[in-house]
Amino acid sequence: MEKFLANSIYIGRGLGFVLQLLGGGFLIGIIVGLLLSIFRYRKASVFLVERFVSVIRGTPLILQLSFIYFSIPGICGIKMGVLSAGIIAFGINSSAYVSEILRSGIESLPKGQFEAAQTLGIPKYYMWKDIILPQVITNVLPALVNEIIALLKETALIAIIGGMDIMRRSQIIAAEQFEYFTPLCIAGVYYYFLVLLIELVGKKIEKKQSDVKNP
Amino acid sequence: MLKIHNLHKTFKSTKILDGISLEVEKSRIFGLAGPSGSGKSTLLRCIQQLEVPDCGFLECGGKTGFMFQDFQLFPHMTVLENLLYATKFVDKKSNDKKESKKNHMHLAQNMLKKLSIEEKAGIYPRSLSGGQKQRVALARSLMIDPDIFLCDEPTSGLDVATIQDVVQLLKSVNEVGVTMIIASHDLDFLTKISDRIVLLKEGRIAVDIDVRQQPDPAAYLKRFYAASS
Ligand SMILES: Nc1ncnc2c1ncn2[C@@H]1O[C@H](COP(=O)(O)OP(=O)(O)OP(=O)(O)O)[C@@H](O)[C@H]1O
Numbered sequence A: 001m002e003k004f005l006a007n008s009i010y011i012g013r014g015l016g017f018v019l020q021l022l023g024g025g026f027l028i029g030i031i032v033g034l035l036l037s038i039f040r041y042r043k044a045s046v047f048l049v050e051r052f053v054s055v056i057r058g059t060p061l062i063l064q065l066s067f068i069y070f071s072i073p074g075i076c077g078i079k080m081g082v083l084s085a086g087i088i089a090f091g092i093n094s095s096a097y098v099s100e101i102l103r104s105g106i107e108s109l110p111k112g113q114f115e116a117a118q119t120l121g122i123p124k125y126y127m128w129k130d131i132i133l134p135q136v137i138t139n140v141l142p143a144l145v146n147e148i149i150a151l152l153k154e155t156a157l158i159a160i161i162g163g164m165d166i167m168r169r170s171q172i173i174a175a176e177q178f179e180y181f182t183p184l185c186i187a188g189v190y191y192y193f194l195v196l197l198i199e200l201v202g203k204k205i206e207k208k209q210s211d212v213k214n215p
Numbered sequence B: 001m002l003k004i005h006n007l008h009k010t011f012k013s014t015k016i017l018d019g020i021s022l023e024v025e026k027s028r029i030f031g032l033a034g035p036s037g038s039g040k041s042t043l044l045r046c047i048q049q050l051e052v053p054d055c056g057f058l059e060c061g062g063k064t065g066f067m068f069q070d071f072q073l074f075p076h077m078t079v080l081e082n083l084l085y086a087t088k089f090v091d092k093k094s095n096d097k098k099e100s101k102k103n104h105m106h107l108a109q110n111m112l113k114k115l116s117i118e119e120k121a122g123i124y125p126r127s128l129s130g131g132q133k134q135r136v137a138l139a140r141s142l143m144i145d146p147d148i149f150l151c152d153e154p155t156s157g158l159d160v161a162t163i164q165d166v167v168q169l170l171k172s173v174n175e176v177g178v179t180m181i182i183a184s185h186d187l188d189f190l191t192k193i194s195d196r197i198v199l200l201k202e203g204r205i206a207v208d209i210d211v212r213q214q215p216d217p218a219a220y221l222k223r224f225y226a227a228s229s
C-alpha cells in the first residue's frame, strides 16, 4: 500500500508537466488556428494555408516533435528545452486541426451575417471579433473540446524527447519494479481524470452559453 | 441621389435583371413592386453592392442603409445590442463619445417604442416572432443614419396595426431627408407610402407610376400581376 501511494505520487508529479504542455500547446493552437482559418477564408493565402494544414495532418506527430527538438537546433543553432519544444510542436500540430474546425464553423455560418456586418459599416476586424467568431466558437465548441482531449492524449509522445510526463514516469517505475500493471493503471486513471475534467468544463461553458440565450 | 442605367444581372445563365434604368431624387420614397422572383431583392442588392452587376451604370450619392428580406439579425446579441452595435462606427469623428452613445441609445429606444417592441429590448432574436424580428431588422438598419435606405419587404409578416407603425416610422425618417427604395408585395402599403412605384416583371420595368396622379394605384398595379400568370 505504501509502495502504491509512493508510486502514485511519483507518477502524479508529471501532472503539472502534462498540463503545461497541454495549456501552452492549445493556446498556440487556438491563436495560430484562428489566424489560419481567417487567412484561409480571405482567399488571399488559401494555397499556403491548405498546404500547411495538409502537411501537418499528413505526417506523424512523433516526427514533427523529433524534428523540432532534434533538428531545429542543428539548423538554426537555437537550443530548446524539452518543454518549449513540446509546446511548440503540439501547438503547431493542434493549430492545423483547430483551423479546420474553425473553417467549417465559418463556412456554415449564413453568408448574410457577413453581408449584414458589411451593410452596417462594421470594419473587418470588428466583424470577425464581435460578429463572426463569437458565433463560430459557440457552434464548434464540442469539436474544440474533442481537440483538447485528443491533444492531451498525444502529449504522452513527449517521452520520446525525454519529457518526464505521466506516461514516462509510469514506465520508469515499471522498469524499476518489474511490474507493469499497477503503474500503467495509475497513469491511465490520471489521464482519464483529466479528460473527465475537460469534458466537465466544456459542458459548463456550453450550458452557460445556452442559459444566456434562453433565460 | 441614385442613378441606374441599363443594369443587367445574370445568375447561372438566367437573366434576372434585363436592362434596368431609373433615377431617384433625394428625399423621395420609391416603391418597388413585382411578382415573386422578379428581381426586386436582386436590384436592391446590386445597389448595395452585395451583388456585382454584369454590366450597367450605377451611381449612389450617399451612405446606404439596408434591410434584408431575411433579417439577418445577430443571434448572439440582444435586440438592443443589435441596434446599437454598429453605431459606434458611425460618427467616429465626433469628439464627444459619451454624448453620441447617449444619443444612439435614445434613438434606439425611441425606434423600438415606435414599432411597439420596446419591451423586447433585452431579448435574443431567437425568442422573437417573425414580425418582431422584421421590425428589429428595420430599426437596426436605420440606426446608422443612412442617406438612402434600401428596404426589402418591411411588412410581409405584419398585421394591419403594425404596418401602420412601420408606415409612420418610415415617413418620419423620410421627413428628415432620407431617400428610400422599398421593395414589397403589399401594394396597399406601397401606395400609402411611396411617391412613385415601379413594377418589375421579367427583369424589366413594366410599369412606372406617379402615385399621386393615379386614382387607384394598387388596383392599377394588380392588373399586371394577373397578366403575368
Ligand atoms: N445567389 C443567387 N444565385 C442564383 N439565383 C439567384 C440568386 N439570388 C437570386 N436568384 C434568383 O433570382 C431571381 C430573383 O430573385 P429575387 O430574390 O431578386 O426576387 P424577388 O423579386 O425579391 O422575389 P420575392 O418577392 O419572392 O422576394 C429568382 O429566380 C432567384 O431564384
Ligand SMILES: [Mg+2]
Pocket (backbone or CB within 6 Å): B040, B041, B042, B069, B152
Ligand atoms: Mg425579394
